[in-house]
Amino acid sequence: MLWKILSALSVVCLGTACYFAWSNQKLLVEERKRETYTQANLAEIKAHIAKAEEAKKTLEGQLAAAKQELDSAKTGVTDTSSKVQNTDKELNTVKSSLEQIQKRLAESEEKIREAGNIKALVAQIESIKKETAQAESALANQNQRLAAAQERVNKLNDEAKAAEEREARGRRGVVDSDFxxxxxxxxxxxxxxxxxxxxxxxxxxxxxxxxxxxxxxxxxxxxxxxxxxxxxxxxxxxxxxxxxxxxxxxxxxxxxxQSANTAAPKAAAGAAPAAGAAPSAPAAPGAAPATMGADPFGAPAAAPAPAMGSDPFGAPAAAPAAPAPAAPAMGSDPFGAPAAPPAGGAATPAPSTADPFGAAPPAAK
Structure with a gap:
C-alpha cells in the first residue's frame, strides 16, 4: 500500500517539474527576443551619434565660412568709406573754385558800373557765366557720385547687419516664427x-x-x-x-x-542705439546733400557749402540745410561688438545619464 502512495507522489512531482520546465523554456525564448531587440536599438543609436558628430563638424565649417564672409563685408565697407571721403575732398575743391568764380563775377559787375567799355565787360561776364555753369555741372556730377557711393555704403551696412543677425540667431538657437x-x-x-x-x-x-x-x-x-x-x-x-x-x-x-529671446532684450539694453537715430537720406539732384561730409562710422561732417541756387550777382544765398544725423551703428558698433551671449548665460545642458534601454518593451502575447 505504501509503495502505491509513493508512486503517486512521484508522478505528481514529475508532472510539476515538467510544467515548470516548459514554462521556463518559454520565458527564456522571450528574454532572448528582448536582448536581440535591445542590441539592435543600441547599434542604431551609435550610428546616429556618429552622424551627429559629422554634422557638428559640417556646422563648424559653415560658421567659419560665415565669419570669413562677414570679414569681407567689413573690408568692403571700409574701402567704400575711404572713397566717400575722397569724393568729399574733391567736392570741397569744386565748391572752393565756384566761390572764387562767383567772387570774380561780383568784381566784374562792380567794374561795369565804374567803367565805360560795356561790351568788353559784358563779354567777360558771359565768359565767367560759362565757367560758372561748368563748375555747377561738375558739382552736380560729384553729388551724383557721392549719392552712389553712399548707397553702396548703406547696402554693405545692410548686408553686414543681416550676416550678424543670422550668425547671432544661429548661436542663440532661435528659429523663424513661421518654421x-x-x-x-x-x-x-x-x-x-x-x-x-x-x-x-x-x-x-x-x-x-x-x-x-x-x-x-x-x-x-x-x-x-x-x-x-x-x-x-x-x-x-x-x-x-x-x-x-x-x-x-x-x-x-x-x-x-523662445527661451533664447527672453534674455536677449536685457542683454542688449545697454548697447541699443538711440530710438530717434535714423540713416541719412541721399541728397536731392542738383543740390548739396545735407550730410555731405558725414562719415557712416561717426566722423564729424564737413561744413556745408553755399547752395548752388544762390544769386551770382550778390543776392544772399539760401541758408544751407542742417546736417542729418549720421547712420546709427548696427548693434552700437557695426564691426567688432561682441555678440550677445546665449539666453540666460547657461551652457548647453549635459546629456541625460539615464539608460534609454533599461526598460525592455512589453512581451508579445
Missing part, C-alpha cells in the same frame, strides 16, 4: 524624436519647438543635435500628457516663446 517640420521618427519612450529638417531647413541647436496635432499643442521639444537634413529633439519633461504619444508625421512648429 514648420514633420516628425520623421518618434522615440517617445526614450524621450526624443527625429525631425525631417536640419540646418538646411532653418533648424538650430537649442531651438524651442512645439508638436501640434490639429490646433492643439501636445508636446514641447528642445533641439539637441542638428544635421543638414534632419535633427534630434528632446521631449521637454511634463509637456506631453500621460498616456499620449508623439506619432510620425505630427506637425512641428516654432514655439510661441
Amino acid at each position: 514648420t517640420a514633420k516628425v520623421a521618427h518618434s522615440y517617445t519612450d526614450w524621450g526624443f524624436v527625429v525631425l525631417n529638417k536640419g540646418n538646411a531647413g532653418g533648424v538650430f541647436a537649442n531651438a524651442d519647438l512645439e508638436v501640434k496635432r490639429g490646433k492643439n499643442v501636445i508636446a514641447k521639444l528642445k533641439v539637441r543635435d542638428v544635421e543638414p537634413n534632419s535633427c534630434v529633439a528632446d521631449l521637454v519633461k511634463g509637456s506631453l500628457s500621460e498616456g499620449d504619444n508623439i506619432r510620425s508625421g505630427d506637425l512641428v512648429v516654432a514655439a510661441a516663446e
Whole structure:
C-alpha cells in the first residue's frame, strides 16, 4: 500500500517539474527576443551619434565660412568709406573754385558800373557765366557720385547687419516664427524624436519647438543635435500628457516663446542705439546733400557749402540745410561688438545619464 502512495507522489512531482520546465523554456525564448531587440536599438543609436558628430563638424565649417564672409563685408565697407571721403575732398575743391568764380563775377559787375567799355565787360561776364555753369555741372556730377557711393555704403551696412543677425540667431538657437517640420521618427519612450529638417531647413541647436496635432499643442521639444537634413529633439519633461504619444508625421512648429529671446532684450539694453537715430537720406539732384561730409562710422561732417541756387550777382544765398544725423551703428558698433551671449548665460545642458534601454518593451502575447 505504501509503495502505491509513493508512486503517486512521484508522478505528481514529475508532472510539476515538467510544467515548470516548459514554462521556463518559454520565458527564456522571450528574454532572448528582448536582448536581440535591445542590441539592435543600441547599434542604431551609435550610428546616429556618429552622424551627429559629422554634422557638428559640417556646422563648424559653415560658421567659419560665415565669419570669413562677414570679414569681407567689413573690408568692403571700409574701402567704400575711404572713397566717400575722397569724393568729399574733391567736392570741397569744386565748391572752393565756384566761390572764387562767383567772387570774380561780383568784381566784374562792380567794374561795369565804374567803367565805360560795356561790351568788353559784358563779354567777360558771359565768359565767367560759362565757367560758372561748368563748375555747377561738375558739382552736380560729384553729388551724383557721392549719392552712389553712399548707397553702396548703406547696402554693405545692410548686408553686414543681416550676416550678424543670422550668425547671432544661429548661436542663440532661435528659429523663424513661421518654421514648420514633420516628425520623421518618434522615440517617445526614450524621450526624443527625429525631425525631417536640419540646418538646411532653418533648424538650430537649442531651438524651442512645439508638436501640434490639429490646433492643439501636445508636446514641447528642445533641439539637441542638428544635421543638414534632419535633427534630434528632446521631449521637454511634463509637456506631453500621460498616456499620449508623439506619432510620425505630427506637425512641428516654432514655439510661441523662445527661451533664447527672453534674455536677449536685457542683454542688449545697454548697447541699443538711440530710438530717434535714423540713416541719412541721399541728397536731392542738383543740390548739396545735407550730410555731405558725414562719415557712416561717426566722423564729424564737413561744413556745408553755399547752395548752388544762390544769386551770382550778390543776392544772399539760401541758408544751407542742417546736417542729418549720421547712420546709427548696427548693434552700437557695426564691426567688432561682441555678440550677445546665449539666453540666460547657461551652457548647453549635459546629456541625460539615464539608460534609454533599461526598460525592455512589453512581451508579445
